[in-house]
Amino acid sequence: MKLATFRDPDLKLPRVGLVTGDALHPFAVRHSMRSLIAAGRDVLDRAADHARAATPFDLAEVQLLAPLEPASVRDFVAFEEHVEGVRRSVDGAAGVPGAWYDAPAFYFTNPHAILGPDAEVPFPASCEARDFELEVAVVVGAEGRSVASEEAGTYVFGYTILNDWSARDLQGREMQVGLGPAKGKDFATTLGPWIVTADELEPYRDEDGFLDLLCTVSVNGTEVGRDRLSNMGWTFETMIAYASRDSRVVAGDVLGSGTVGNGGCLAELWGRRGVQEPKPLQPGDVVTLEVEGIGTLANTVAIAPPAPELPPACRHDPVAR
Incomplete structure (x- = not known):
């Protein structure tokens, strides 16, 4: 199934819909994407049967929203080529850190700054090095703690496209402190155009357990990068297992693959x-991500109003303590 969230043109509120060709069949108003995910596949199948019987909307005539409001967003870095290129661009280092091979590293980004298809992306006014990141995300379908990799497939609800928008100049400065990206990332993340349930993508799985999907990105109609999702260093199941290790994942969590290689972002090419x-991206640029088996996600670059200035840090002499 392809499941979208859209703004009902009559009720003027968000609703979940089942996408079939050019039609969008609305679910009952009481359902949200999060509630459907948490309820399990049997409930989803029954709700989808009712949706198919409803009068559909024309998909081209409705406004698609982000497919869900995630419980949390973890963004991984699963492509060696991306790591090597971006390190050169952001901090001037070469190669892939040895620690990258130990486990599928991730950072948490802002679940309150999620955008949907065709939305304008408000980059910070202080940013000049504006960038996109072409990713695929897995949507977790159930709660789990310290899930084993071989069992993690049962925790996969579906997949969507993710654009991890990046203010590279802000990112490069703040990561000198030794923590992950903050204001270089948390202003916007795009999801969409819908969630494709896991069963639909099983035919794309290769012999090593990876989804072999062609991923491309273009700016204003000109292709910038392409890669295959199967070039990931870890499967999504391993990412779920690692995210849940000594911790907890819940239904509605989103885990990004990290940026694909071969031009999946500008910073890799700059490096x-x-x-x-x-x-760098300019206001008005249209960035389009396309992933085989999932769909197309496009957004327009914009600039947010200038943010208020911060007071300076209060400096203390550590020797005097």
């Missing part, structure tokens, strides 16, 4: 070429 070519 390899030593210059910002292609140039």
